[in-house]
Amino acid sequence: MRFLTDQDVWATTVRWLREAGHDVVTVASIGLAEASDADLLRVAHDQRRIFVIRDRDFGALVFAHDFGAGVIYLRMLPSTQNAVHQELERVLQEHSESELKKAFVVVEPGRHRFRKLG
DSSP, X not given: OEEEEOTTSOXXXXXXXXXXXXXXXXXXXGTOTTOOHHHHHXXXXXXXXXXXXXXXXXXXXXXXXXXXXXEEEEOOOGGGHHHHHHHHHHHHHXXXXXXXXXXXXXXXXXXXXXXXXX
């Protein structure tokens, strides 16, 4: 799968996704560390990537405006990182890339919520 990770996504998560064989681009690596949230969603959409975040404020933005980009919101702390990665792995196995590109998914230790966009 193809992902764009926000600047607040931990390097260990980026590495975990890459080691699982996914195509991961960080916003910093493409010079967008200072871009607005709306611009980042547009870039994810234009590049056909699923946007991975840790910032809960994106939920309001995604649902208030139809940006057409799928978002995975990771609700994790350092102490829950492994559990969130395990649940993320389950999400990636249960849902296709095309499904995730049309959804807002909240991933927490031991569970996730999947909400279709549009």
